[in-house]
Amino acid sequence: MDALYARYPFLEAAREAVAEEAVDLATVVETEPAVVERAASRVEWALETGEVGDPAPDNRVELLSYPVARVLVSLVGERVLVRRYARAEAAVAHERFVADLADTTELKSVDSSGLDLDGLLAEFDLTESVREAPSLAGDATSPAGGSATQSPASATARSSDESTYLLEVGAYLPLAADCWGDEWRLVNRALADGEVPVTETELLTLLQEAVGSRVAEGLPFPDVPDPIADALEAEAADLRELVAELELVREIDTVVPELFPPCMKALLDDIQKGEHLPHHSRFAITAFLSSIGMTTDEIVELYRVNSAFGEQMTRYQTDHIRGETSPTEYSPPSCATMQSYGDCVNMDDLCERIPHPMAYYEQRLDDAEDEDGEIEDWRETLEGEAAE
Amino acid sequence: MEERTRAYLRGRFRDYYRRAEITPPPAPESREWGYIPWTTGPDTRMIRHRSVLDIGDIETFLERERPRHVYYSAGLYEDPGANSMDEKGWQRSDLVFDLDADHLPGVTLGEDSYAEMLATCKDALRRLLDFLEDDFGFENMEIVFSGGRGYHVHVRDERIRHLEREHRREIVDYVRGIGLEFDHLIETETVAGMGRETPTERRILRTSGGWGERLHDRFVSFLDDLLAMDEEAALERLQSFDGIGEGKATAALNAATNNRAAIEAGNVTVHTAIAQLAQRFAERTVEAENAPIDEPVTTDTNRLIRLPGSLHGGSSLAVRRIDRADLTDFDPLVDAVPETFTGHEIRVTVDRGGPVELGGDTFTVTEGEQSVPEHVAMFLMARGRAEKEKETGA
Ligand code: SF4
Numbered sequence: 001m002d003a004l005y006a007r008y009p010f011l012e013a014a015r016e017a018v019a020e021e022a023v024d025l026a027t028v029v030e031t032e033p034a035v036v037e038r039a040a041s042r043v044e045w046a047l048e049t050g051e052v053g054d055p056a057p058d059n060r061v062e063l064l065s066y067p068v069a070r071v072l073v074s075l076v077g078e079r080v081l082v083r084r085y086a087r088a089e090a091a092v093a094h095e096r097f098v099a100d101l102a103d104t105t106e107l108k109s110v111d112s113s114g115l116d117l118d119g120l121l122a123e124f125d126l127t128e129s130v131r132e133a134p135s136l137a138g139d140a141t142s143p144a145g146g147s148a149t150q151s152p153a154s155a156t157a158r159s160s161d162e163s164t165y166l167l168e169v170g171a172y173l174p175l176a177a178d179c180w181g182d183e184w185r186l187v188n189r190a191l192a193d194g195e196v197p198v199t200e201t202e203l204l205t206l207l208q209e210a211v212g213s214r215v216a217e218g219l220p221f222p223d224v225p226d227p228i229a230d231a232l233e234a235e236a237a238d239l240r241e242l243v244a245e246l247e248l249v250r251e252i253d254t255v256v257p258e259l260f261p262p263c264m265k266a267l268l269d270d271i272q273k274g275e276h277l278p279h280h281s282r283f284a285i286t287a288f289l290s291s292i293g294m295t296t297d298e299i300v301e302l303y304r305v306n307s308a309f310g311e312q313m314t315r316y317q318t319d320h321i322r323g324e325t326s327p328t329e330y331s332p333p334s335c336a337t338m339q340s341y342g343d344c345v346n347m348d349d350l351c352e353r354i355p356h357p358m359a360y361y362e363q364r365l366d367d368a369e370d371e372d373g374e375i376e377d378w379r380e381t382l383e384g385e386a387a388e
Numbered sequence: 389m390e391e392r393t394r395a396y397l398r399g400r401f402r403d404y405y406r407r408a409e410i411t412p413p414p415a416p417e418s419r420e421w422g423y424i425p426w427t428t429g430p431d432t433r434m435i436r437h438r439s440v441l442d443i444g445d446i447e448t449f450l451e452r453e454r455p456r457h458v459y460y461s462a463g464l465y466e467d468p469g470a471n472s473m474d475e476k477g478w479q480r481s482d483l484v485f486d487l488d489a490d491h492l493p494g495v496t497l498g499e500d501s502y503a504e505m506l507a508t509c510k511d512a513l514r515r516l517l518d519f520l521e522d523d524f525g526f527e528n529m530e531i532v533f534s535g536g537r538g539y540h541v542h543v544r545d546e547r548i549r550h551l552e553r554e555h556r557r558e559i560v561d562y563v564r565g566i567g568l569e570f571d572h573l574i575e576t577e578t579v580a581g582m583g584r585e586t587p588t589e590r591r592i593l594r595t596s597g598g599w600g601e602r603l604h605d606r607f608v609s610f611l612d613d614l615l616a617m618d619e620e621a622a623l624e625r626l627q628s629f630d631g632i633g634e635g636k637a638t639a640a641l642n643a644a645t646n647n648r649a650a651i652e653a654g655n656v657t658v659h660t661a662i663a664q665l666a667q668r669f670a671e672r673t674v675e676a677e678n679a680p681i682d683e684p685v686t687t688d689t690n691r692l693i694r695l696p697g698s699l700h701g702g703s704s705l706a707v708r709r710i711d712r713a714d715l716t717d718f719d720p721l722v723d724a725v726p727e728t729f730t731g732h733e734i735r736v737t738v739d740r741g742g743p744v745e746l747g748g749d750t751f752t753v754t755e756g757e758q759s760v761p762e763h764v765a766m767f768l769m770a771r772g773r774a775e776k777e778k779e780t781g782a
Contacts, residue, residue, distance in 0.1 A: 129547075169524060170547040173555035186558040187565060188572035192597025194525030194547070279567070 006059040007096055008115060009066035010089065010214050011123060018067060029068060029231040034061045039068035040235040046088030047081070047242055068232075074220035075229060075236035078243055080331070082219045090212035098204055124210040129171035133164040133197060165203050166195035175206040182279040252358070253293035254365055255378040257302075261360035262346035263338050264288050271303050280333075280341045287332040288357060298379055332357055391428070393769050393776040398426045400766065401454040401699055404728045405447070408706075410697040412446045413482075414544065418464040420476070422692050423455035424701065432456075436692065439469030446695075456701030459692035462542070464549075473690055480549035482542050483556065484693055485520075485563075486685035487512050489537040493680060503745045505537060506720050513539045513715075516679035519563045523597065524548075533720045535700025535707040540693060556687045563681060565599065565674030570667045573600040574657065591657040593666070603673045607666050608652060611644050629668050636661050704729065704766035722748045729763040735777040736765045744768065 005014035028035055038056045042065060045053035056062040073085045100115050121127050169191060176184045189196045267285040270277055289299050334356045338344040354360045368375050421443055422436030443449045462484045466477030489495050489505035492512055520526045530542040561567050577590045594600040614622045626637035643659035650658045656666040685691055696709045705724040725747045741755040746764055757777055768774035
């Protein structure tokens, strides 16, 4: 059992196991450096690579490191860290349960630490909300495993031997809410009689989201008891530094469209021309603009410069992307992601040297400040007009 | 509105509430209640954040207060009478849809009559119900005539009452067809090759539900019409589509003729000309079949909605629940006229005359003093188009 919990520490039963052992977290952090070390590495890895690093050889250490890691994340107290950490734990869990599920056809080792789909669904209270779709008669048959083609990441693609599940719409919507891409939107789904068909691959992606929400639930803890906070102070300080180094929370609050990276200039141009952009492009530009400090109103205002577009629709899309609770809920995609979506255009010299459109813009701002120190924020011109 | 008019309306609202049987929504004690009284002045404010504990039994309350408008919350709370949403402690909400003639495409304000607007609204309601019943498979729905310019649908299906604002927005987008992308309605299947064939990809429109099915139905019936025409007419029809010239039209027609069965099975990508045509249908389908609901009403989990059975203070019509089976025959301008107000005439001074369709009749009211059936008078006074005539002594 320990092996299972160490592998999936977010499980309700794992939490109970920790509680039952009557482990006092304060004692653990004071007396078990291995746990603290592993906890810190979970978070560090999450920040740097989006994974959580190699498990500790000892199951108990591995299991206990999870609640300690959540405390660490709370001590740092940055929303961006909570998000990154939850995403990383979820990604790793996904990798593991995909492997476990693939394993069912083979002989399982005796001390199997695997989780099956039913168990996973039960964990997230989904047993009643999911059922396997009755297989379609007359569907093209193919010899099992005969296809060597890797199923592309796209959610719309599936190999014909993959099973389809029907997920109740009330369960689907919260899980798909943070999934990236228009193919997850309900309007593009074959909804019938209250059920959304999803492929097995998609179902596992949705479960990954469920894990992410579970990990992030309640974080950051509002008040970590002093003895625990004190014992973890050094680790928390290191993490804080790491967050700062990665410039995840650097506050830019200057809007100078002339200095935008080429990709964002192009997207903004398209919007102002009233062109209909695919979701990923809309997402990229809107996330970029809100990351440089723009409010929804300002973004809408900027979009409507020279354009004949429906304000309501734009506002609506904008809010949707920004998230209503936190202005920078979504960080803009990196250059690599922009490239893979074909949104990276007109690359220039500076582009060669930076990994992220935000880095591009920051650099340009710095340069401009160095040159003559006079930067006019687009929003100031806006206020001038409104005052007339 | 003059005081004697207001006093008259108030009095008659009380008579209505004395006789009416009001069935409150389920779990009234967990909901917030609000109402607008018949006070003077332009800044008549809503009194809200009331719980059943504050106002008492609903029927007694209505009879005592005879409010101009009365509402309850879609949301259910731990403490519905608390003054802020935070303190209320949200638990879950009915999912509410609002179709309002003011916001409907196909309604020309100032030109369409009240009856015409309501008829357009009912068409939209039918499309909405199609989504709610077939696509969403909702149970426990209540259809309501709002007493004003439209219809409400309250969904109390336990499987969706936990949904939050952003999730409800997906439902709005779905029924409005916002964000529909043809490419995402297509499913790519990898079909393993037989023998020495290499695996191939089939691109199939998902026809098992959703907008894919709607689009497909429309498309197939369009092709049926097309194939029934003579060739020249068919080609002409095809060329009426944006970006389809003579060459593409011919190609599409040939492809449709040769691949009728494949297309029927969802394989709309058998031929590029067909694929292009099908893509054009996405927009047309949305235009024809979407339900133009008022977005904020559905996404707001704390929304206040009119109480069915109560009177609408802007029309003196009743907010009416409609049995699903009776929907076709329901005529708001007959069935929502409260019986209490029918059967006799009263004297009013009409400021703004014009046609009034009510109770199955059409009246053309002229300006000035006159006797009119009371329900017409109530309607005109509530709308601010008439005043109660001064009493000329006993
Ligand atoms: S390299 Fe990066 S910053 Fe430059 S255009 Fe491409 S995505 Fe934008």
